[in-house]
Amino acid sequence: MKIAVLEQDRPQADLICQVLSAAGHSCQSYDSAKELLGQLRKDSADMLVMDWNVPDMEGAEVLRRAKEKLASTAPTMFLVGNNAEDDIIAGVTAGADDYLVKPLRRGELVARVSALLRRAYPSQNSAEQLQFGPYTFETRPGRLLRDGSVIDVTQKEFSLALLFFRNIGRPLSRAYIHESVWVRENDVPSRTMDTHVSRVRNKLHLRPENGFRLVPVYSYGYRLEKLGA
Incomplete structure (x- = not known):
């Protein structure tokens, strides 16, 4: 599956892509909301993983614009820091399918992403x-x-x-x-x-x-x- 990752922290973005690539997915990371949305106009993705707090756009607005360009079945997951209850409520309210709290745990990341993809694309569940x-x-x-x-x-x-x-x-x-x-x-x-x-x-x-x-x-x-x- 092709997964787009919005994360301004480069080491964090690299870690996410490394973990998801090892799990068999194709992963592309973006540093800014503008860069992500620009790319989604040209080439969509099967899933979006996004940091809720990027400097160039509010999380809810990023999610709204991204959903306009993603397939209707494409799941979305957002990332928040510890003690970010308000951000979690905002993300879920805005229509995200799931969230993860930083610091990320590799096993949990793979498990949550896999679960979302299984629900979104039931015909492609079988493992190679x-x-x-x-x-x-x-x-x-x-x-x-x-x-x-x-x-x-x-x-x-x-x-x-x-x-x-x-x-x-x-x-x-x-x-x-x-x-x-x-x-x-x-x-x-x-x-x-x-x-x-x-x-x-x-x-x-x-x-x-x-x-x-x-x-x-x-x-x-x-x-x-x-x-x-």
């Missing part, structure tokens, strides 16, 4: 399933299973594992992995990527005896290998 041997990736909820049992992974680990399985046998550079999984996070320490790769290897048991091997490629990156019987 990708099968790689004993591993099943359910992209919509971001769930990973091995032989039918759920593996406890974070959204980042899910995205990283799926990237490797979609590129079995292909060396992936550290730069490519960074751009694919960490998206707009510019200063990701090398050890952070290595730690996540190690966690994926251990949680998924990517060892020769299980038919897969996740190995470093010297001075380049990593490669997932599928071994013969």
Whole structure:
């Protein structure tokens, strides 16, 4: 699903898009109401997530104008700070479908967005399933299973594992992995990527005896290998 995000706080916007992208959605963020509404005139979205307090327009007015450009079924969610009861009442009164209180929790964000999209687009509820041997990736909820049992992974680990399985046998550079999984996070320490790769290897048991091997490629990156019987 294509989700538009209005959030003037760039790190917050990047986090939202990172989490929603890892859950299988297409996400585009905007810094101002003017920018968002201008884009919606050209290209609509399946859902809007918006900060209720942006400097260039009142939240209720942003919501009203956005709804004129969005499909009638497109759900809207607004974000407010702690102790913002008046903003919550205003947002719900203005017709928003749901809200979240900052600081955001990743799991709750994905769950609330998924619930709204399921209600808005019942014909598209089925999760895309990708099968790689004993591993099943359910992209919509971001769930990973091995032989039918759920593996406890974070959204980042899910995205990283799926990237490797979609590129079995292909060396992936550290730069490519960074751009694919960490998206707009510019200063990701090398050890952070290595730690996540190690966690994926251990949680998924990517060892020769299980038919897969996740190995470093010297001075380049990593490669997932599928071994013969």
